[in-house]
Amino acid sequence: MTKLQGNRSNNMPLIIGTLIAAALIALALFAGRGKSGEQASTASGAAASAKFDLSNKPVVGDASAPVEMIVVEDFKCPACKQFEATVFPKVENEYVSTGKVKVYSVAWPFLAEVAKLDEDDSKYAAQAGECAYEHGGAEAFSAYKTILFRAQEDESKVWATKARLKELAANVSGIDQTAFASCLDNDETLARVEANEEEVEASGVTGTPTVFIGGKKVENPGDYGQLKSAIDAALAN
Structure with a gap:
């Protein structure tokens, strides 16, 4: 397991700020991925039609x-x-x-x-x-x-x-x-x-x-x- 290094009390504000920033980035990425997933699904559905002899x-x-x-x-x-x-x-x-x-x-x-x-x-x-x-x-x-x-x-x-x-x-x-x-x-x-x-x-x-x-x-x-x-x-x- 990877552990945080250094003095816990001195680094606490930095840690909290980092976690908040990471959370905001994750939310942005999730929202973007969800939208692209919907578009991909629609495109796939439109293309899926039988082409068989x-x-x-x-x-x-x-x-x-x-x-x-x-x-x-x-x-x-x-x-x-x-x-x-x-x-x-x-x-x-x-x-x-x-x-x-x-x-x-x-x-x-x-x-x-x-x-x-x-x-x-x-x-x-x-x-x-x-x-x-x-x-x-x-x-x-x-x-x-x-x-x-x-x-x-x-x-x-x-x-x-x-x-x-x-x-x-x-x-x-x-x-x-x-x-x-x-x-x-x-x-x-x-x-x-x-x-x-x-x-x-x-x-x-x-x-x-x-x-x-x-x-x-x-x-x-x-x-x-x-x-x-x-x-x-x-x-x-």
């Missing part, structure tokens, strides 16, 4: 559903696992199964890179998801995504190895296992994943999960009330 994205729901919902996730993301376990089932029950909303999935593999891991298993998992869709269809992809999130381990370690991803895929009967293994081993969907990354960045996404309803970003998708309001507004339009 949905023709090749995994999708669940009626093709004629009037509202498009896009979910951007990383299979290593704990918040995404929570979203899929607690929020998405409500959307599925109230809106997808009733033909009102169709949901597109976009994998954004960024966590392994942020954590500076030896292997980019975020990208492996994203590729595996695309391989499941390619060699099993939308239903198989949806089942595989559920299994991936259930099998999720600590985001700070490499767990989504290609070997593990193939083991998990074996639990989905709709996937052609031979074609899936070849797809993953040969990085056949890598270009698609990297194209998704470019679209995610162009859409102003800064974290996962990010949800767009009718092309507009939902600020707090983990709050089902906010998500429901956004969907109902899109349906009304």
